[in-house]
Amino acid sequence: MTALTDLDSKMKGFDLGALDYITKPFQDREVLARIKTHLQLSKLTKHLEKEVAEQVISLKQAKEAAEKANIAKSQFLANMSHELRTPLNAILGITEGLQDEVFGEINEKQVKACQIVESSAYHLLSLINDILDVAKIESGQINLDYSIVSVDQLCQASLTFIKQQAQKKGIQILIKLPINLPNLRVDERRICQALINLLTNAVKFTPEGGTITLEVTFPLVKQELPSSKTYLRFGIIDTGVGIAPEDIDRLFQPFVQVDSDLNRQYEGTGLGLTLVKRLVELHGGVVTISSQLGVGSCFTIDLPYEEIEVPLPDVAKKLSPSEQLMPSIQSDKLTSPLVLLAEDNEANIISISAYLHAKEYRLVVAKNGEEAIALAKSQRPNLILMDIQMPRLDGLEAIRQIRLDPSLEKVPIVALTALAMSGDRERCLEAGADEYLSKPVKLKELSLAIQKLLT
Structure with a gap:
């Protein structure tokens, strides 16, 4: 409050920190009105500052809660993967052993019964894998393993x-x-997985005597796709039941099925198309659908194409998985190698032991990590099969301690575990394992892996 009325004096007052400027002589009513206004503004400012601070704290708490929930979800999925895969490993191992007559001769009816059990177990495994894959994609835990592949071979393998x-x-x-x-x-593997999901759906929803077409279009000209890229299209066309227009938007939502009534005709979890969409989008591609009830459907996968300079002969020739794993072994080297099996699940012990005995391996069994270390030092096995989740001492620590013994430093160790989440393979290999096989594992594949490591 001052008698100075020039602009410089007013500006100096504001520069020094004043909120207002009243010149003398002043009016009482004006001063009171200004005081009231500034008190109200101060009160509102403090209220707003308090609300902003509370919002910041609330957002921070929400972020921390979301991060904890994501960690808890990943841990839950890892645990559920282990709990579900472990009994499936026993079921598949025993049925495979029965069909190979490891437990004795079986008749034709029993063979068919085993095949039904095996087929059902693999169906359960595929559902578990779909759930885990969707969860991995949503949490950003899935990494693509790029390689150069032939489109023709990709189509033939999927069919x-x-x-x-x-x-x-x-x-x-x-x-x-x-x-x-x-x-x-x-x-x-991922694009083949997407094509197989779409082709399997086409078979499921196409009546007997229908037709399914797998068609490839290249180069693809499509206005809604980025013009700077060339695209290749996989089209899966069927003469199936078709989809109503109002249901198409719901197709790619997880756990949603169009035919979801209690009396629905078709089995499934509703994850297949969700997985297809996520996998294709990870590649920078697009999935589209056109359909008509009673006529059929057409699903398309449009993938961006880039020029590949690697000569075809160098990349096209690939060994099959069995050729890659099958070593040239002289029979006298594998007369009776000793295998140490570290496993705490009795059903898995029975199935793996019976199969390996039938393949003329000698076997010793440890039911926890401490026993595995002791038997490794006393028995000097030719190879170790190590489960990871075991009582008293887990398999990772057991592997580390075994590797500390100079005489066991080069003994092949296979991590045979139901752990199948992102990073599990790397942790096993970093601990000192030579190979990682996730349960359920086919016993023939296990046998091939053992042969490869023992050469």
């Missing part, structure tokens, strides 16, 4: 998985591939 199902329903399979198709740089 192999559904040909038998299609034949049972009398469904005709057609494949339309243009000549001179380029190679793609993709995660072969």
Whole structure:
């Protein structure tokens, strides 16, 4: 409050920290009105500051809660994966052993019964894998393993998985591939997984005597796709039941099925199409659908294509998994190697032991990590099969301690475990394992892995 009325004096007052400026002589009513206004503004400012501070704290707490929930979800999925895979490993191991007559001769009816059990167990395993894959993608834990693959081989490999199902329903399979198709740089397993999911759905929803076509289009010209890239399209066309327009938008939502009534005709979890969409989008691609009730559906996968300079002969020739694993072993080297099996699940011990005995391996069994270390030092096995989740001492620590013994430093160790989340393989290998096999594992594959490591 001052008698100075020039602009410089007013500005100096504000610069020094004043909120207002009243010149003398002043009016009482004006001063009171200004005081009231500034008190109200001060009160509102403090209230707003308090609300902002509370919001910041609330957002911080929400972020921390979300992070904890995500960690808890990942841990839950890892635990559930282990708990579900462990009994499945026993079921599949014993049925495989029965079919190979490891436990004695069986008749034709018993063989068919074993095949039904095995088929059902693999169906359960596929559901578990779908759930885990969707969870991994949502949490950013999935990494693509890019390689250069032939489009023709990709299509043929995918069709192999559904040909038998299609034949049972009398469904005709057609494949339309243009000549001179380029190679793609993709995660072969994941794109094959997406194609198999779409083809399996096509078989499921196509009546007997129908037709399914796998068609490849290249190059693809599509206005809604980025013009700077070239795309290749996989199209799966069926003469199935079709989908109503109002249901199409719900198709790619997880755990949602269009035919979701209690009396629905088709089994499944509703995760297949969700997984297809996420895997394709990870590759920078797009999934689309067109359908008409009673006529059929067409699902398309559009993947970006980039020029590949690697010569075809160097990348096209690949060994099959069995060729990669099958070593040239002289029989006298594997007369009776000693295998140490560290496993606490009795059913798994029975199935693996019976199979390995039938393959003429000698076997010693440890039921926890401490026993595994003691038997490794006393028995000097040729190879160790190490479960990871065991009582008293887990398999990772057991592997580390075994590797500290100079005489056991080079003994092959296979981590045979139901742990199948992101990073589990790396942790096993860092601990000192030579190989990682996730349960349930086919006993033939286990046998091949053992042969490879013992050469």
